Amino acid sequence: METENAFHCCATCIHFRVEKGTGGVSYRCSRLTYETRPDYRFQCWTPTEKVKRLMEARKSKR
Numbered sequence: 907m908e909t910e911n912a913f914h915c916c917a918t919c920i921h922f923r924v925e926k927g928t929g930g931v932s933y934r935c936s937r938l939t940y941e942t943r944p945d946y947r948f949q950c951w952t953p954t955e956k957v958k959r960l961m962e963a964r965k966s967k968r
Contacts, residue, residue, distance in 0.1 A: 911961075917944035918957045 916922050921937035922944070935942045937950060953961065 913953060913957050913961055914947055914951055915944060916942045916946045916948070916951075918951075918953055920952045920954050921950075 916933070916935065919935075921935050922942070923934045923936050925932045925934055933942050933944060934940065935948075938948070942948075
């Protein structure tokens with residue numbers, strides 16, 4: 907079983923997009939093509955390079 911990943915959420919994924927329109931701001935997954943929220947979690951998560959570096963730095967401190 908995988909331990910809890912503090913970085914795993916839509917906002918840290920390469921597919922996460924913020925769209926600003928006349929109705930306000932919406933969040934969208936460009937891979938799944940539907941609206942999401944920054945704190946949602948899906949199994950298809952692919953972390954950004956910055957997040958990968960942060961996870962490696964945290965792992966090396968252990």
